[in-house]
Amino acid sequence: MTSPGNLFCVAAPSGAGKSSLVKALLELDSHLAVSVSHTTRSPRGQEVEGREYCFVDEPEFRAMIGRDEFVEWAEVHGNLYGTSRPAIEARLARGEDVVLEIDWQGALQIKRLFAHAVLIFILPPSWHELEQRLKRRGEDRPEVIARRLENARLEVAQARHFDFVIINSLFETALFDLKAVVHSQRLRYAAQVRNRSAVFAALGLIPPDPAATEP
Numbered sequence: 001m002t003s004p005g006n007l008f009c010v011a012a013p014s015g016a017g018k019s020s021l022v023k024a025l026l027e028l029d030s031h032l033a034v035s036v037s038h039t040t041r042s043p044r045g046q047e048v049e050g051r052e053y054c055f056v057d058e059p060e061f062r063a064m065i066g067r068d069e070f071v072e073w074a075e076v077h078g079n080l081y082g083t084s085r086p087a088i089e090a091r092l093a094r095g096e097d098v099v100l101e102i103d104w105q106g107a108l109q110i111k112r113l114f115a116h117a118v119l120i121f122i123l124p125p126s127w128h129e130l131e132q133r134l135k136r137r138g139e140d141r142p143e144v145i146a147r148r149l150e151n152a153r154l155e156v157a158q159a160r161h162f163d164f165v166i167i168n169s170l171f172e173t174a175l176f177d178l179k180a181v182v183h184s185q186r187l188r189y190a191a192q193v194r195n196r197s198a199v200f201a202a203l204g205l206i207p208p209d210p211a212a213t214e215p
Helices: 018-028 058-066 085-093 104-113 127-137 142-161 171-186 189-195 197-202
Strands: 007-011 032-034 037-039 053-055 070-076 079-084 097-101 118-123 164-167
Touching: 007 018, 007 104, 007 171, 018 032, 018 097, 018 171, 058 070, 058 079, 070 085, 070 104, 079 085, 079 104, 085 097, 097 104, 097 171, 104 118, 104 142, 118 142, 118 171, 127 142, 164 171, 171 189, 189 197
Parallel strands: 007 097, 007 118, 032 097, 037 053, 118 164
Antiparallel strands: 037 079, 070 079
């Protein structure tokens, strides 16, 4: 499945800083839109319905799976997460660039559907730092933190399947790296042909679009 818009999937173990990096990127890049995922987990802290996630109960989530409304879905830490198919396809068709905060399973599913999707994995600088970040969040009980750290071992091992890997040791540096990945993808030949076809046609690099010459 191809489309005029670029699709970026950002994955990371819990506590690596994925959400903070994506939020900062969106504040800097007005041409980038985030797709809000559905989840069965409860809201955390200041999370708002429809902003961080669309919060639904498990029966409704399962019903959406049955209606084929997700391009991907997965169970993570005992909760279900999914990405809306209609929302993604509509935005990409309009030529918008979309970023997904997603787990590694979902990212690989997305890649099979959208060959031009760019997969980005965020790594912590060390296991000790990841544990300290999870504790500083103050959102989870000790047993939940222990489970997240155990799951992180499996998640980090999947980084080799991604196109880019960013180590979030210093936030400002990681954000710069994330911006660089997004910008470089927009300059790739295939992306430029999709989004600047008139220029390529004028230079004789691709056939002109007949629709563009109609009165």
